[in-house]
Each structure stands twice: as C-alpha cells, then as structure tokens.
Amino acid sequence: xxxxxxxxxxxxxxxxxxxxxxxxxxxxxxxxxxxxxxxxxxxxxxxxxxxxxxxxxxxxxxxxxxxxxxxxxxxxxxxxxxxxxxxxxxxxxxxxxxxxxxxxxxxxxxxxxxxxxxxxxxxxxxxxxxxxxxxxxxxxxxxxxxxxxxxxxxxxxxxxxxxxxxxxxxxxxxxxxxxxxxxxxxxxxxxxxxxxxxxxxxxxxxxxxxxxxxxxxxxxxxxxxxxxxxxxxxxxxxxxxxxxxxxxxxxxxxxxxxxxxxxxxxxxxxxxxxxxxxxxxxxxxxxxxxxxxxxxxxxxxxxxxxxxxxxxxxxxxxxxxxxxxxxxxxxxxxxxxxxxxxxxxxxxxxxxxxxxxxxxxxxxxxxxxxx
Numbered sequence: 001x002x003x004x005x006x007x008x009x010x011x012x013x014x015x016x017x018x019x020x021x022x023x024x025x026x027x028x029x030x031x032x033x034x035x036x037x038x039x040x041x042x043x044x045x046x047x048x049x050x051x052x053x054x055x056x057x058x059x060x061x062x063x064x065x066x067x068x069x070x071x072x073x074x075x076x077x078x079x080x081x082x083x084x085x086x087x088x089x090x091x092x093x094x095x096x097x098x099x100x101x102x103x104x105x106x107x108x109x110x111x112x113x114x115x116x117x118x119x120x121x122x123x124x125x126x127x128x129x130x131x132x133x134x135x136x137x138x139x140x141x142x143x144x145x146x147x148x149x150x151x152x153x154x155x156x157x158x159x160x161x162x163x164x165x166x167x168x169x170x171x172x173x174x175x176x177x178x179x180x181x182x183x184x185x186x187x188x189x190x191x192x193x194x195x196x197x198x199x200x201x202x203x204x205x206x207x208x209x210x211x212x213x214x215x216x217x218x219x220x221x222x223x224x225x226x227x228x229x230x231x232x233x234x235x236x237x238x239x240x241x242x243x244x245x246x247x248x249x250x251x252x253x254x255x256x257x258x259x260x261x262x263x264x265x266x267x268x269x270x271x272x273x274x275x276x277x278x279x280x281x282x283x284x285x286x287x288x289x290x291x292x293x294x295x296x297x298x299x300x301x302x303x304x305x306x307x308x309x310x311x312x313x314x315x316x317x318x319x320x321x322x323x324x325x326x327x328x329x330x331x332x333x334x335x336x337x338x339x340x341x342x343x344x345x346x347x348x349x350x351x352x353x354x355x356x357x358x359x360x361x362x363x364x365x366x367x368x369x370x371x
Contacts, residue, residue: 056152056153056191056192059109059110059152060152060191060192060194062109063108063109063150063152063194064194064196066108066150067114067148067150067194067196068196069098070094070098070105070148070196071148071196071198073094073097073098074090074093074094074097074198075198075203076097077093077094077096077097078200078203078242079203079242079243079244080244082132082133082223082242082245083130083131083132083133084124084129084130084131084200085129085130086118086128086129086130087116087117087118087129087160087161087162088130089130090105090116090160091103091105091106091116108150108151108152110152112150112151112152112154112155112156113155113156113159114148114149114150114156114160115147115148115149115150115156115158115159115160116146116147116148116160116161117146117147117148117149117158117160117161117162117163117168117171118145118146118161118162118163118168119143119144119145119146119162119163119165119168120162120163120164120165120168121142121143121165122141122142122143122144122145122146122200123141123142123143123144124138124141124142124144124200125137125138125139126138126139128162129146129162133222133223133241133242133245134222135221135222135225135228136239137207137222137239137240137241138204138239138240138241139239139240140206140240141200141201141204141240144199144200144201144204145168145172145197145198145199145200146198146200147168147171147172147195147196147197147198148195148196148198149171149193149194149195149196150193150194150196151186151188151192151193151194152188152191152192152193152194153187153188153189153192154186154187154188154192155187156186157183157185157186158171167182170182171195172195172197174193174195176195177190177191178190178193179193180193203242203243204240204241204242204243205240205241205242205243205245205262205263205264205265205266206238206239206240206265206266207237207238207239207240207241207247207262207265207266207267208236208237208238208266208267208268209230209236209237209238209267209268209270210230210236210237210267210268210269210270211229211230211231211232211236211270211271212269212270212271213252213270213271213272213273215252215273216251216252216273217229217230217232217252217270218230218249218250218251218252218270218275219249219250219251219252219254220237220247220248220249220250221247221248221250221256222241222245222246222247222248223245223246224246224248227248227250227254230270241262243262243263244261244262244263245261245262246259246260246261246262247259247260247261247262247266248260249268249270249275251273251274252273257274257275258275296318299314299317299318300314300315300318302314313369314369316365316369317362317365317366317369320358320361320362320365320366321362323358323361323362324355324358324359324362327351327354327355327358328355330351330354331349331351331352331354331355
C-alpha cells in the first residue's frame with residue numbers, strides 16, 4: 001500500500017513493508033515533551049539568578065565607568081571654559097562636552113535619573129555654583145565639592161540640587177556597597193548605589209603677585225584680559241585661578257613681559273622694572289636686594305660731618321663695599337676657596353688676596369669717614 005502524508009502533521013502514519021514486518025514510528029509523545037520542558041524549567045530556575053547577577057554586575061561596572069567618564073569630562077570642561085556648572089545646567093554642559101546630549105547624561109541606561117549634588121557650603125568668589133572665573137579669581141575655595149549619584153535599581157530618593165549639609169555629608173561619606181542611612185524608602189541595595197565624588201579644590205592654583213618696585217607698578221592680566229595694576233599696599237595680589245589659566249605679566253606701561261601657564265601655585269615679584277619668579281612656599285617675603293638697596297640709600301642720605309677732609313664720603317664707602325662683595329663672590333664661585341683637609345693655602349690664592357685688599361680698603365675708607 002502506498003503511504004499517505006499530511007501537511008498538518010509531522011508524524012508519518014504506520015506503514016508496513018513487504019514481508020509482513022511492522023513499520024517504524026517518528027516524532028515525540030506528549031510525555032516526552034513534558035519531560036523535556038520540566039528539565040528546561042529546572043535548569044532555568046537554577047541558572048537564572050546567576051545570569052541576573054552577571055547582568056547586574058555588568059551594569060554596575062558600566063555605570064561606574066560612565067560616571068568616571070562624566071567626571072573627567074566635567075574637569076576638562078572646567079579647564080577649557082574657566083567655568084563650573086551648577087545643578088541647573090550640568091547636563092547641558094556635559095552633554096556638549098561628551099557629544100552625547102543632555103538626555104543621555106541625565107539618565108542611566110536603565111532610564112533612572114542621575115543626581116548632581118552640590119555642597120551647600122561651597123564658596124567660590126563668595127558664592128555657590130555656578131562659578132565663572134574673572135580677572136579677580138577667587139579667594140581660597142571653601143567646601144568646593146560636588147557629586148554625581150546614580151542608581152541601578154529603583155529611583156534615587158534625592159534629586160539634583162544644592163543639598164542640605166547633613167544630606168550631602170551623609171552621601172559623601174557613604175562607603176562603597178552601602179546605602180545612606182536616611183534612605184529608608186530606597187528600593188535598591190547597597191551595590192546598586194554608585195557615587196562619583198569630585199573635589200574641586202585641586203583644580204585651583206594660588207597666584208601671588210608682589211610689587212617691590214620703587215619707581216613704578218607692575219601689571220598683570222588673566223587669559224588675555226586688559227592688564228590691571230598690582231596693589232602696592234604691601235600685600236600684593238593673592239587669588240586662586242583654575243588650572244590652565246594664562247597669566248600675563250606686564251610692565252608699568254602695560255607692555256607684556258612674560259606669559260605664564262598656571263599649572264601649580266606660583267608667585268612673581270616686580271622690581272627694577274621687571275618681573276621675576278619667586279615662590280616661597282606660599283609666603284610673601286620682601287626682596288633681599290630691595291632691602292639692601294633701601295639701606296644703602298638711607299646710608300647715603302644720612303647727615304655726616306662735612307668738615308672731614310680725608311676722602312671718606314658715604315659714596316666712597318658704598319663703592320668700597322660693592323668692591324668687597326664683588327671680589328668675595330669671585331673668590332667663592334671661581335676657585336676652591338676653602339681649605340680641604342688643610343691642602344689649600346688661602347694666602348697663596350690670588351682671589352683671596354684681592355679680597356683681603358678690598359676689605360682693608362673698605363676699613364680705611366670707613367675709618368676716614370668717621371674721623
């Protein structure tokens with residue numbers, strides 16, 4: 001008999017071949033299908049938690065990486081624009097800096113809102129964020145801190161803004177893998193909270209400018225601004241500027257003498273018509289050269305006995321003193337002037353003999369002045 005087939009069944013009917021042998025049967029019975037489904041259900045129940053943990057771990061790593069990238073992008077934007085955004089425009093700034101758009105910055109891949117939190121005690125130029133750098137810079141930054149907070153499971157119980165001091169410090173001090181103690185309504189667990197902290201103080205450098213010139217006032221500019229005179233009140237100019245700020249150092253007539261890139265704390269002194277670097281661990285110190293010049297001028301202006309006729313004038317003493325210092329410097333720098341285990345006879349050193357002669361001349365000139 002010729003077998004018949006049906007398009008609606010995958011099971012071929014029994015067939016009998018010649019010789020009376022029974023035909024074979026193809027397909028699964030209902031019992032077999034149920035058994036396979038039961039095994040698959042057991043495997044799924046066993047593997048599902050592990051798979052979900054792997055998915056959450058991957059999401060956690062990605063969010064940590066994303067927040068770190070946003071933090072780096074924010075620092076780059078601050079250095080480039082000399083501004084620090086606040087909680088109302090941070091997504092726009094980072095969206096432009098990263099070329100991802102503000103919507104991507106504002107939410108996680110799981111479509112949960114991120115929070116941009118600012119320390120309420122933050123003070124830059126006397127105010128909280130946002131901050132725009134000017135020629136005046138800012139006094140030493142105070143509590144300059146902000147955070148970007150994200151959640152992997154459930155909405156955050158906080159939103160972007162200037163948080164209270166208690167709330168900000170609680171989140172800032174929360175260890176990794178923990179939930180802030182006051183988040184009683186948060187649906188997630190500790191590992192679901194990602195906190196990216198950003199202290200702003202390291203982005204600022206101190207600039208000290210001191211005017212020690214007796215004839216004029218040095219000037220300075222910030223990022224190409226019009227030059228301003230350095231205060232001559234003895235304290236000079238003391239302010240903080242964002243890393244990468246360009247400091248212009250100008251003469252009394254406004255002519256640019258030097259342009260410096262601020263990458264660390266720095267100080268400069270203007271004297272005798274020119275700027276020079278002078279960093280004393282953040283402390284202002286008067287110029288030794290200027291002090292010496294003032295002492296010389298005071299000595300020359302002092303009243304003396306004009307009746308003396310021995311060639312001992314104030315100017316002669318100053319000239320003799322200058323010659324002594326010049327010979328001493330020549331002796332100290334150009335020859336092995338000090339004895340080394342008794343191997344050097346100073347009396348045979350020409351520079352040393354010149355120094356002794358200059359000293360004797362200074363003594364004679366001073367003595368004559370006092371006669």
